[in-house]
Amino acid sequence: MNVLQKRHVLQSFERAKERKAREFRDNLPTWCPGCGHFTPLLGLYEAADELGIATKDFVCVSGIGCSGRFPFFIKGFGLHALHGRAIPVATGVKLANPELTVVAVGGDGDGVGIGGGHFPHAARSNFDLTYLLLDNAIYGLTKGQTSPTSPVGMISGTSPYGNIANPLNPTTMALTFGATYVARVFSQDRENVSRLIKEAIAHRGFSFVHVLSPCVEFHKTVTYDSWEDRVSSLPEEYSPDDRVAALGRSESKEPIYTGLFFRETGPSYKEKAAEIVESLRN
Amino acid sequence: MGQKDLTVRFCGIAGDGIVTSGKIWSRASARLGLDLMVNDNFSAEIRGLGKSTTDIRISSNRVLSMGDGIDVLVAMTGKDAIADLAHLKDGGFVIYDTEIDDDSIADHVLSAEIPDGIRSYPIPLTRISNENTQNTIARNIVSMGALSYLVGLDPSMFVDIIESILKRKSEKLAAKNVAAFHAGRQFCEEHYGEHTSIDAPGGASDASLINGNEAIAYGALDCGLKFFAGYPITPATKIMEICAKELPKLGGWMLQSEDEIAAISAVLGGWFAGKRSMTSTAGPGLALMSEMINLGVMAEVPLVIANVQRGGPSTGLPTKVEQGDLNIALYGGSGDSPRIVMAPTNAEECYAGIKLAFDLAEKYQSPLIFLSDLFLGQHTVVNRIDRSQDLNRSTRVKPNEGELAGYNRFADSETGISPWVAPGEDGAFYSITGLEHSDTGNPNFDAAVHERMQAKRYRKFESMMAELPAPTTIGDDDAEIGITCWGSVTGSVIEAMELAREEGIKSKLMVSMMINPQPEAYFRAFFDSCREVIIPEMNYSGQYAALMKSRYGIRPVEMQIPSVTLPSPKAIAEKIKEVHYERIAETPRLTVV
Numbered sequence: 001m002n003v004l005q006k007r008h009v010l011q012s013f014e015r016a017k018e019r020k021a022r023e024f025r026d027n028l029p030t031w032c033p034g035c036g037h038f039t040p041l042l043g044l045y046e047a048a049d050e051l052g053i054a055t056k057d058f059v060c061v062s063g064i065g066c067s068g069r070f071p072f073f074i075k076g077f078g079l080h081a082l083h084g085r086a087i088p089v090a091t092g093v094k095l096a097n098p099e100l101t102v103v104a105v106g107g108d109g110d111g112v113g114i115g116g117g118h119f120p121h122a123a124r125s126n127f128d129l130t131y132l133l134l135d136n137a138i139y140g141l142t143k144g145q146t147s148p149t150s151p152v153g154m155i156s157g158t159s160p161y162g163n164i165a166n167p168l169n170p171t172t173m174a175l176t177f178g179a180t181y182v183a184r185v186f187s188q189d190r191e192n193v194s195r196l197i198k199e200a201i202a203h204r205g206f207s208f209v210h211v212l213s214p215c216v217e218f219h220k221t222v223t224y225d226s227w228e229d230r231v232s233s234l235p236e237e238y239s240p241d242d243r244v245a246a247l248g249r250s251e252s253k254e255p256i257y258t259g260l261f262f263r264e265t266g267p268s269y270k271e272k273a274a275e276i277v278e279s280l281r282n
Numbered sequence: 283m284g285q286k287d288l289t290v291r292f293c294g295i296a297g298d299g300i301v302t303s304g305k306i307w308s309r310a311s312a313r314l315g316l317d318l319m320v321n322d323n324f325s326a327e328i329r330g331l332g333k334s335t336t337d338i339r340i341s342s343n344r345v346l347s348m349g350d351g352i353d354v355l356v357a358m359t360g361k362d363a364i365a366d367l368a369h370l371k372d373g374g375f376v377i378y379d380t381e382i383d384d385d386s387i388a389d390h391v392l393s394a395e396i397p398d399g400i401r402s403y404p405i406p407l408t409r410i411s412n413e414n415t416q417n418t419i420a421r422n423i424v425s426m427g428a429l430s431y432l433v434g435l436d437p438s439m440f441v442d443i444i445e446s447i448l449k450r451k452s453e454k455l456a457a458k459n460v461a462a463f464h465a466g467r468q469f470c471e472e473h474y475g476e477h478t479s480i481d482a483p484g485g486a487s488d489a490s491l492i493n494g495n496e497a498i499a500y501g502a503l504d505c506g507l508k509f510f511a512g513y514p515i516t517p518a519t520k521i522m523e524i525c526a527k528e529l530p531k532l533g534g535w536m537l538q539s540e541d542e543i544a545a546i547s548a549v550l551g552g553w554f555a556g557k558r559s560m561t562s563t564a565g566p567g568l569a570l571m572s573e574m575i576n577l578g579v580m581a582e583v584p585l586v587i588a589n590v591q592r593g594g595p596s597t598g599l600p601t602k603v604e605q606g607d608l609n610i611a612l613y614g615g616s617g618d619s620p621r622i623v624m625a626p627t628n629a630e631e632c633y634a635g636i637k638l639a640f641d642l643a644e645k646y647q648s649p650l651i652f653l654s655d656l657f658l659g660q661h662t663v664v665n666r667i668d669r670s671q672d673l674n675r676s677t678r679v680k681p682n683e684g685e686l687a688g689y690n691r692f693a694d695s696e697t698g699i700s701p702w703v704a705p706g707e708d709g710a711f712y713s714i715t716g717l718e719h720s721d722t723g724n725p726n727f728d729a730a731v732h733e734r735m736q737a738k739r740y741r742k743f744e745s746m747m748a749e750l751p752a753p754t755t756i757g758d759d760d761a762e763i764g765i766t767c768w769g770s771v772t773g774s775v776i777e778a779m780e781l782a783r784e785e786g787i788k789s790k791l792m793v794s795m796m797i798n799p800q801p802e803a804y805f806r807a808f809f810d811s812c813r814e815v816i817i818p819e820m821n822y823s824g825q826y827a828a829l830m831k832s833r834y835g836i837r838p839v840e841m842q843i844p845s846v847t848l849p850s851p852k853a854i855a856e857k858i859k860e861v862h863y864e865r866i867a868e869t870p871r872l873t874v875v
Binding site: 027055056057059060061071072074075076077078079080081082085087088089090091092093094095096097099100117118120121273276277280281 | 508509511530531533535537539540541543544545547548549550551552553554555556557559573574577581704705706707708709711712713714715716717724725
């Protein structure tokens with residue numbers, strides 16, 4: 001562990017202490033010290049607090065993986081579902097009771113690996129969900145295998161001679177699938193993590209936040225350091241209203257842009273469905 | 283005295299109007315006060331020259347099955363109908379077109395094959411259709427006219443129905459088709475006499491028709507369904523389509539998911555939110571849903587899955603019937619994974635059963651698989667369902683104030699049921715998980731906790747036993763031959779028992795919609811009172827028989843009813859007789875040499 005990583009570990013302990021004081025909390029997180037997931041968890045607490053979402057109306061649905069434990073650390077209703085199925089389960093919760101605030105959380109393997117078939121449909125349907133994808137480019141809970149977002153050349157137990165498949169880019173996927181709110185943020189960027197998650201929850205329709213969240217335990221190449229060197233906020237003059245321009249930015253490798261890529265306002269799935277239901281009432 | 287029971291087969295290829303013929307014939311029969319059952323037999327391909335047939339059995343008595351054989355064959359094409367001649371019963375007749383394809387070859391192909399004892403009625407259907415509608419497409423309507431005359435039925439009912447179907451398209455078209463219908467009758471009047479007549483009780487002009495898929499959908503809508511998620515699959519899609527149309531009118535919603543996994547996931551989400559939710563599927567879809575069913579078991583979330591069985595394994599025979607999904611319904615999950623399994627035996631039970639399904643699943647917080655099949659799902663019968671009763675109620679066990687203080691989502695109890703607070707409700711919150719968990723819902727892998735929670739999940743099924751409906755029993759109490767079966771073959775079995783009884787052989791039947799759990803005490807007493815037990819079912823391996831053997835320790839005579847075709851009451855009756863003569867009777871069976 002180098003100096004920078006040690007600093008992150010210490011910070012994460014501080015955050016763990018800090019979050020005990022906040023409203024939206026339940027059990028203590030079980031993640032490794034320094035895990036990238038602490039910041040988005042804190043961001044979710046802050047967002048829910050600031051938006052004034054009542055505990056009884058807050059539902060967090062997760063898949064399987066390290067990120068899958070989110071619901072247990074949140075004061076609200078939690079649904080730790082199956083591997084890859086956070087999105088469709090969350091969809092059912094929201095459609096059955098549209099009054100609830102529903103946030104789906106999952107990792108890269110969960111969201112664009114095993115559950116990759118659900119992501120496009122949630123985005124194109126514009127379901128009223130917030131989807132947080134915590135991307136550490138590795139299968140952490142199974143102790144470090146190559147994932148769908150792992151870089152080419154990555155050595156792991158499942159790619160001992162180096163990964164030869166190209167990685168997926170979840171931000172690009174969300175943009176292509178038609179998501180109406182698309183953001184990317186580095187988990188180290190505490191302030192923007194909270195701001196973007198809050199904005200995403202407030203968004204009407206399908207909102208997506210791609211969190212670059214390092215695995216300090218197993219990843220040797222995708223780390224706080226490697227990302228810190230490469231990430232850069234979208235330029236100030238960038239305007240998040242052009243999907244094609246957003247794709248250009250999301251595909252950029254050097255730097256890896258962070259911030260709000262795209263936002264579009266318009267009727268969400270819930271609103272369109274409600275309109276049909278209302279028209280049939282007469 | 284006319285005929286009490288008559289089965290007509292309309293046979294043709296795509297574009298011959300076979301389905302329309304079937305609709306007109308069955309609606310008219312229902313309005314004449316006759317009971318009926320319809321069997322549409324399509325190939326899995328939509329277009330092309332795939333042959334399709336529609337069989338309609340009508341009777342002045344209750345129709346329980348499609349019976350054995352047909353009385354009338356209405357052949358719209360020559361060559362394709364040859365194979366169907368073999369199904370005609372003695373004394374039956376065949377109507378066929380003398381002018382198929384503007385040459386008279388095809389009818390010769392057919393007429394040459396007509397066996398002795400079968401009367402043939404060649405009619406120039408194409409010519410009459412052309413004369414009256416300037417089109418060959420009304421051949422089926424001409425044949426309907428001929429048929430109605432040959433069996434001595436009043437034309438006015440048919441005219442009403444043809445008009446009601448076609449007036450939506452145009453008045454002129456309706457008038458032309460009515461003329462074609464009358465011309466078909468007239469041809470028979472001029473050339474032939476009436477062949478037979480039918481005893482029609484009459485006086486049921488408001489009779490409507492229904493099939494099992496419709497009965498399931500309406501049953502679910504009538505008992506408070508709020509959310510449906512599904513993926514199209516033959517032969518279950520109709521349930522989804524009805525919900526798509528009707529649910530929004532009731533303030534609910536139907537979601538077409540991207541696959542069956544997403545559909546069952548959404549249904550789990552819907553139930554988690556406390557709303558009555560369901561999906562419908564068939565074997566391949568049920569296989570995909572297995573993992574989510576397991577989550578429902580572990581996290582004690584109800585699920586209601588209407589599975590309309592078709593031939594399997596794999597993609598199998600999408601348009602053919604088989605009772606092959608019992609094992610996956612009962613056992614299709616990892617670990618010890620108890621779930622409620624129900625199997626309705628007719629359309630009325632599809633309606634009443636799905637309501638019971640929702641009540642049980644919600645109260646006991648358990649996945650439930652409702653095993654219909656293609657035969658039940660797609661066979662039209664006279665509608666005997668009373669939808670006027672208000673069935674809309676929740677059976678959710680909610681916590682009282684004491685239980686709400688220090689609420690635990692998975693608190694253990696005598697019944698195994700834990701009071702359930704849903705999101706949006708005040709007083710408690712929790713997380714659920716597919717991991718083993720303690721009373722609070724938090725993951726816990728202690729051996730003692732696992733054992734206690736397993737026992738709790740299974741205890742719910744013991745508690746349920748007390749409120750299960752009693753099984754249906756039919757037949758002679760003192761019979762020594764007992765029969766048990768499940769699902770849609772039940773009608774054929776009842777008819778088979780009557781056939782055996784005509785030979786003086788008594789038998790009795792016990793059948794329950796509840797497959798798991800089952801009202802076991804009734805079955806034990808029943809089996810104790812039988813010398814021999816026969817279990818007929820429509821699958822190769824005897825899935826229900828295997829369950830009965832392990833559950834009750836009986837040694838039944840297993841009978842495999844061939845799937846794909848429909849169960850033959852005669853063949854089942856033959857099995858009853860065989861068991862009687864080989865295992866029970868003191869005198870051997872008399873055989874006529």
